[in-house]
Amino acid sequence: DDAYSRCKALRTIANGLYAPRDAEGLTDACVEAESKLGACRTELLTVAAQWDQGALALSGSQGPHSLRKGAMQSMKNISSKQDTHEHRRARLDTALKSVREAEALSQKMLERQRLLDEARREFQAALDAASERLAIIPVEQFIIQGIRAVPDAVVEARDAIYEAQKTLQGSDSAPIKEAVTNAQASVDKALARAESEALRLRAMTDLDECEKTLVQIGHEVREGGFEERIGDLLTHGEKCVQDARAVADAPDVATLVRAARGAVDAVNHAGEQLEKAQAQKRAEEKARFNKLLGRFQRMDEANSGRGVPKFAQRNGVQKPLFKVKRVSTVPVEAPPPEPIQPRIVPKAPKSPLTPRNVSPPDTPAATTPATVTKAPPTPAGGHTLDSWIAAKNLGKYASQLHDLAGDLHDLQEMTDQDADELAQECAMPKLAARRFKKALLELGAPVHP
Numbered sequence: 001d002d003a004y005s006r007c008k009a010l011r012t013i014a015n016g017l018y019a020p021r022d023a024e025g026l027t028d029a030c031v032e033a034e035s036k037l038g039a040c041r042t043e044l045l046t047v048a049a050q051w052d053q054g055a056l057a058l059s060g061s062q063g064p065h066s067l068r069k070g071a072m073q074s075m076k077n078i079s080s081k082q083d084t085h086e087h088r089r090a091r092l093d094t095a096l097k098s099v100r101e102a103e104a105l106s107q108k109m110l111e112r113q114r115l116l117d118e119a120r121r122e123f124q125a126a127l128d129a130a131s132e133r134l135a136i137i138p139v140e141q142f143i144i145q146g147i148r149a150v151p152d153a154v155v156e157a158r159d160a161i162y163e164a165q166k167t168l169q170g171s172d173s174a175p176i177k178e179a180v181t182n183a184q185a186s187v188d189k190a191l192a193r194a195e196s197e198a199l200r201l202r203a204m205t206d207l208d209e210c211e212k213t214l215v216q217i218g219h220e221v222r223e224g225g226f227e228e229r230i231g232d233l234l235t236h237g238e239k240c241v242q243d244a245r246a247v248a249d250a251p252d253v254a255t256l257v258r259a260a261r262g263a264v265d266a267v268n269h270a271g272e273q274l275e276k277a278q279a280q281k282r283a284e285e286k287a288r289f290n291k292l293l294g295r296f297q298r299m300d301e302a303n304s305g306r307g308v309p310k311f312a313q314r315n316g317v318q319k320p321l322f323k324v325k326r327v328s329t330v331p332v333e334a335p336p337p338e339p340i341q342p343r344i345v346p347k348a349p350k351s352p353l354t355p356r357n358v359s360p361p362d363t364p365a366a367t368t369p370a371t372v373t374k375a376p377p378t379p380a381g382g383h384t385l386d387s388w389i390a391a392k393n394l395g396k397y398a399s400q401l402h403d404l405a406g407d408l409h410d411l412q413e414m415t416d417q418d419a420d421e422l423a424q425e426c427a428m429p430k431l432a433a434r435r436f437k438k439a440l441l442e443l444g445a446p447v448h449p
Contacts, residue, residue, distance in 0.1 A: 003099045007034050010099075013106045018116060019171035022109040029102035036095030043088060119173045123180045127164055130187040134158065137194045141201075150197050153190035160186035196253045203260035204248060210241050210267045217270055226277045233270035240266040292425055296403055383408065392439040397426045414445045 007030045014026040134157050142150040164179035214237055221230045244259035383391060385407050389398050404422065405411050414422075419440060423433035437449045 003037050003096055004034065006099050006103065007037070010102050010106050013110065017109055018113055019109075022112070022171075026102065026106050026109060029098070029105050033095060033098035033102050036091070036098050040088070040092045040095050043091070116171065116173055119176065120168055123164070123168060123176055126180050127161055127168075127183060130157075130184050131161055134161075134187050134190060137190060142194070142197060145201060147197050147201075150190070150194045153186075153193040157183070157186035157190040199257055200248070200253045203244070203253075203256050206260050206264055207241055207244055210237065210263050213267050213271065214238060214241070217267075217274055220274060220278075224274075224278060224281065226274065229277055230270060230274050233266070233273055237263065237266040237270050288425075288427065292400065292403070295425070385411075388439075388443075392435070394432075394436060394439070397428065397436075400426050408443060411440060412443050412445050414440055414447065416447050419445075419447055 010026060010030045014023045014030065017023040017026065134154060137150065137154055139151050139154055142148075160179075160183040164176070164183040167176045167179040170176060214234060217230070217237075218234055221227060221234065240259070240263035244256065244263045247255050247259055250256055385402070385405065386398075388408055389395060389401060394401065400422065401411075416437070419433070419437050422428075423436065428436065434449055437447050440447045441449060
């Protein structure tokens with residue numbers, strides 16, 4: 001009975017095995033052990049039945065007191081006809097051994113199943129990690145940019161992960177391991193493709209920034225007049241950008257990355273040279289300003305009592321540095337006085353009460369109109385110095401003109417030599433100097449255009 005119970009437990013284990021082959025093998029071992037146990041049970045029941053029948057037969061023929069004697073005689077008869085007790089015991093031991101062998105087989109199968117469960121957990125963890133790595137790829141961004149290689153690689157990796165998940169349901173670890181390895185390789189391939197295309201996108205973004213920077217540099221170069229110094233660098237930068245865009249679809253993204261880096265270096269070099277040129281120009285302008293400032297300071301010192309500067313002298317005769325030309329005042333004739341209307345005062349009748357020494361009322365005198373004096377006219381049609389500078393398009397030299405003259409009357413005293421010296425100090429172009437002299441001539445200054 002104990003052996004039968006153990007066989008029943010083995011059948012339960014066989015039903016829970018993953019591998020159909022293992023379940024079938026354990027079931028067959030249980031069936032064999034149960035068959036041997038059944039044969040032993042049948043043999044024992046048969047012997048017991050024969051013993052009972054013999055004992056009953058002897059007791060019926062020899063009386064009720066002969067039951068014990070008949071049982072012993074029946075046992076002797078059975079022993080002579082059947083196998084001995086030792087043979088039956090050997091067959092029972094064989095049946096029990098079959099049960100033990102089936103139990104040992106079940107232990108092996110359970111160990112194999114435990115190892116398979118552990119392998120499944122490890123493979124499942126590997127697939128989960130691969131799925132997480134695959135999820136970090138921004139597929140939507142590549143689709144927006146029109147790059148199909150990365151989405152295709154991601155789809156292929158997802159299919160490989162799905163196939164590996166289905167393989168996990170099998171009972172053989174070798175196919176599972178192979179499927180998981182293929183899934184991991186597909187994920188690695190997708191990540192490598194995404195990284196490569198990300199480098200391509202970054203390189204294209206750098207080229208776009210290079211083009212914007214070149215436009216800004218070109219504007220500043222034209223505005224500052226640095227075409228001769230920076231023009232070749234701009235052309236070289238534009239050529240590098242064009243060459244980099246030509247290899248944008250190269251299979252090896254390293255080619256595009258190298259070309260983009262060359263374009264970035266060329267544009268940065270042009271920007272650095274522009275900054276140096278601008279710094280040099282500012283230094284030159286500062287030096288020119290300091291020179292003019294020093295000259296005007298020396299002029300102030302000369303005006304304070306040490307003499308008049310050279311440009312303020314005419315034909316060896318010193319003249320004031322800033323002399324305001326006075327407009328002669330034209331006498332304004334007063335309007336003729338209005339005629340005085342005679343006032344007739346009627347004589348009052350003499351009265352004895354009126355004293356004789358009372359004089360008549362005084363006649364009011366005529367009021368003399370005030371003389372109106374007109375203000376001297378302003379030169380250049382009523383312009384001030386600032387409006388005259390703006391009208392003549394001389395805004396670049398406004399600070400120098402303000403330092404030289406206080407108003408338009410001072411400019412009327414300038415000569416050709418004065419105008420030439422000012423044009424030289426201000427670095428005034430030839431045509432601008434000619435236009436400046438014409439404007440002075442219109443003011444009435446003694447200059448020749």
